[in-house]
Amino acid sequence: MSLLAAIALVAVTADPRVELLNAQRAGDLRGALVAAERFAADDPERSRALGLSLLRGHLLARLGRLPEAAAAFAAALGETPDLEPWARLRLAETEEALGHPEVAAGLAATLLSRGAPPTLQRPAALLLVRSLRRGGDCRLLAGIGAPLVATAGASPAMRNAGREIERQLELARAGCALRAGEIKGAQRRVTALLLEDAVDLAAFDAAELWLERWPPPDERKLLRSLGAALAGQRDFERAAPILELALAGEERTGSAAESATIYLLARSEFWLGRHARAARVFEELFRTTRSVATRADARYQQARCLELAGDIVGASALFAEAYALDPHGEWSGAALLSRLRLEWLSGHRLEAGAVVDLLAGGRGQRSALSRGAIFLAASDLVAGNPSAEVGRWLEIAESSGASSREEVSYWRGRLAELEGRVADAVASYVEAQRRRPFHPLALSAKARLARPELAPEAQRRAASAASGSTLAEAHAAWILQGPWRPVALQARARALSALSGAPHVALWIHWNEVPVADWPLFLGTITRPEDRLLALGLWREGRAALSRQFPVRQRRLAFTASAVLDRFGRSDLALELAERLFLGLPATLPVDWVDPELRRRLFPLPYRNSLLAQASLHRIDPWLLAAIFREESRFDPEAVSPAAARGLAQLVLPTARRVALGMGLRSPSAADLHRPAVAIPIAAAYLAQLEGRFGGSATAALAAYNAGEVQAELWRKYCRSNEPEELLAKIGFRETRAYVVRVLESRAHYAALYGL
8 A cells, every 4th residue: 555545544533644754754755745735635624723734835845846835834824823933934934035035024023023932033033134134124123022032031041042133133223224324323233233242143244234334433442342253253354454453552551451452463363374473462462461361371372373483492482481470370281282392393302201290290281291291102103212201101191081092092002013012002902992993093003903913913812802702802803803704793793692681772782763653742632832843744843842752761762853853854953862862872882883773863964965976076085074064063054153163064254255266156155154055065175175285184184174274284293204193192282183083083983884
């Protein structure tokens, strides 16, 4: 019996939404649409009660039939009062897509003025703002009151959302004043926005509007805010001259506002690659500020500028001074670590070792101590110099607790290799792979086990482990022999058979989805609007009900929700749920033994066709590009970082514009970066550029993606080899090193799950 025939057979008595959801899960949107229309014709009253016009609009929109979708959403407005706000928003979005901004603006304004549910206020307000810019009626703003999310008793997140809405609406009022020829009124509104807050997206839009319409202002405070808004969005090219104007002719007082402006100017010059100029501005900050912490920060940043400009001696002296100024401050560990690197680079081995001892005696320096010890150990090991100090440095790195087990075990294996301790090398490389087998250093350890010097011992140990009875022995055999060797497969099968006896583990080994009819959603009465939206397959609209209907404690059910969310185009929500679920992975089960379908929940692949096409076009690894999107934005195209990076690839606007220009594309707007059709090609081209600049090194390209190309070049200069393992050891920023590890680890997962 066909799907549609089955639906027709049960429609009279069963809840039709179960079968409609099954059709959507199977990707049969046309079949779901035909079934919904048939049910509406057979039982129009019940169809209206269930909200099937809203579902029809959703399906038509997904099929690209926008005029029909608009008609269906319009019909839904009068059917079910509790779902009316969602139908109105979907109708407004559809009208916007059809090129009717005046209609979209009216619908969004009506939704806001009638008191939209809190979850709809932000998208409705932003849609209204967009539509007004494209020709909507400005008189609609008169009926918009304060957002509900800003009321007393709301959570901090909701209050922040309300404040964002208010600022965006105020910016729209400024734009409307300009359209009406009220120049002074518009200027007053833009000025108030900039002075109130210079770091959010509304401030950047206000700064853009100011610079489009008017010359830089005369008022110093407003100049500071204008420059800060641009610098906060990493538009340093335009920020620097405005910040200079804000400081020009001003007698230095050392005030906090003045110091903040000098700091922003110095950072702008730094990111523009004008390191000598940036060093001079940081020197000015050092001389004029009253704060000890800011003086230490200024010296540290000035030292970085000198290092990048090639003045190693001057940089080393300033790093030492930064530490002396504030030995327990924020930058003290970083300053000592930088000094260690420069002493080593200058050939002063004893002095570099002395810095490690100084770090060991300091308070709160564990991370810097660990990085310094790893830096020195890796330097000797890649040079083939197993000095007596290397073992001590690795002990320090391990005891600090700030280095991963994979990292310490890998370099211990390298030391054992050089000293001819073959059995110890094999043991260290096995240990490097136990917990995180896709970690880049775990993969490097696996590759070294295949070397002729180690392979015989690895095979001998694998045979011994395979005959053992414990899970640890079975996993060791798997690691040593590889996943496709019969002995390893047999050992794994025995271990999994034993583990399957525990219900809390069995789920992770053999997983299958919970049938729709067995979802709690359909086992009781569905009354709340968000629950009803989920029952229709509108996962974005019903997001607020996810945790209630698919609680994490019911893992099989929650994994089902993750799979369905991914299939319905909400990979960001699917991944968010999967990450929470994987926190409960039993410690006894290696992650590479988890059911691949569950691992795909943790590593979804949305935008697959576009991603693969762009990777092929630019000759880059598609799994690396997918990993970047996963780690940068969790596949949320609306993501915005505190550093103003946007969209799937978290690109900042100046970088995106530079890359787009090189591709012969028009300059993208900030809003464009939230469109996957724009973000994916630019990200692929940018990654290709970085790999080209760094000789195909994914590690160096990722370091540059996160910290900037000049900084990545500097870290490469610390290296004695082209080994990616050494570069990873010498990346100086904790955030960047963690980022590179995460992306490379994700790439390995993607290759294993999708690359075969």
